[in-house]
Each structure stands twice: as C-alpha cells, then as structure tokens.
Amino acid sequence: MAQETERKFLVTNDDWRIMAPPVHYIQGYLTTDPERTIRIRIAGNRGYLTLKGKVESFTRPEFEYEIPVSDARELMNLSVTQAVEKFRSKIPYEGKIWEVDEFIGANEGLIIAEIELESEDENFELPPWIGEEVTGNTHYFNSYLARNPFSKW
C-alpha cells in the first residue's frame, strides 16, 4: 500500500506540450464507490489494477498492481462505466514531475495537471501554465468523469 497525496489543477495554456511525449491511457471502473474505487487502466501497452480508499484531505490509500495487458483488456469489459481516455504527459518542473492529462472522447476539452507529494504540507513551485486548483473537487475525479463526461457539463 501507498498513501497517495496529490494536488490537482486546471491548465491554462499549451506551453507544457513540448516537454514530454504523451502516452495513451484508457481506463474503466469496476466500482466508483468513493470509499473503494477499483480502476482498470491500460497505459500504453501495460495493464494495471488499482484500488483506492476514501480521500481524507489530499490523501487517499492506494494499492496498484501491474497485471497482464490482455487481462486488463478483458476486465475493461466488466466496467460499470464508460471508458475514460486521455493522453498523459509527464512534465519535469523544479525537481518535481507534473502529470498532465489531456482528455479525449467524451471528456475532450479538459486538461488537468497533477502533482504527487511526499506529504500534505510539502512546498512546490507552480509552472506558469498552471491554473485554478481543483484538488478534492470530486467532479475532476476520473471515476466521476467516467459517469459524467465533461462534454455534458
């Protein structure tokens, strides 16, 4: 188990794009119960099964296991949600890595940047392309977007 401590922001411009190659992600959910979300993810050619407990402040228990990508493809068929598709770019900035997710499909138009922290009070620098903070806003959970895509907001 890891604790996942992360903060999440909207993105205001395209300056992050040249900094890293994007990887295609597709993910579905076997439950979207916020106390025990279960996610199937295919990231490039790798498969992952991830279980997340309840969010407390910025932190959430997370258990992630790599699984055969062929299993992940079959498990996607058991999903209770539409698939969420996006391109993820990992952008280094001032000693930290920002994960910038550019959604496609039903969530096209939404771009979110996340930073994972060692602790809730860790300081970090904001890149100039970072906008409003949306940490803890459940509408920006991928599990919420799977049920309520951005195009319907």
Add this chain to the structure above:
Amino acid sequence: MAQETERKFLVTNDDWRIMAPPVHYIQGYLTTDPERTIRIRIAGNRGYLTLKGKVESFTRPEFEYEIPVSDARELMNLSVTQAVEKFRSKIPYEGKIWEVDEFIGANEGLIIAEIELESEDENFELPPWIGEEVTGNTHYFNSYLARNPFSKW
C-alpha cells in the same frame, strides 16, 4: 484470465478429514455484484486479489493476482461485507483435487466441497463423503455467505 469451471457439493460425513492439513482462509469483498465480484483473500500467510465475472452455466471468468499479505490485510478494511472464515483442505481423489471448505464464525456448520474441471462435460468420480450438488445455487457463493451467513438461514 482463466475460465473457472467448477461444481460444488455438500459434504455428508467426516471421512475426508484425515486426508490433508487444513489452511486458514479469511476473505472479504469489495463488491458482491455478481457480474464483477471482487474478493480479497488471505490464505495462510499469502494474499490474493480475485475478480470474477458473471457465472454462465458452471463457468465464470476469473482473474486472480497474488498481492503482498500486508496489502491484503489493509484491503480487508475496505470490504463491504463481514469476513468469511474457513479452513480449506485439498483432498486428492481419483486423479482430481477436491477443495473442502469447513466454515467457521458466522457460517459455522457449513461444509462445501468443490472440484475444478477442465470443461463443463468432464467426467469425474464422486468420493463417498459427497452429498447434494449445489453448483450454481447462489446461496452457496462465498460472497452470498458474507452477507447472509449460514447461522441466519
């Protein structure tokens, strides 16, 4: 992924007991949705995460992953059910292995024997201690017993 094809029976007497040492199992469920059951299991000192799809006839898609037992213990806390506890004995008989589950705790008094088959029409010999077949009877699913223990039947 594997397909899991199994048949399930009640047990009529104690003659199976001397044949193998039992292992303690404790398991909980993150969902009991029959189309995507998600089980956490601690078997002896090993942890497993298992996802099962919908039963069709005797067969059900099953994906099982070994996980650190410390993760399994923490994930048990995310369970939506009471824990199911039992001792499992693996009993060889006429070239096949029977798994005999003797439940304890809230399901004490229930003993179930299962045999896993290569295909739905595979022939096999019934040991003399085997009773009524309960294959496909959802009341004998461990996920059902987790919510509706045998002591309340």
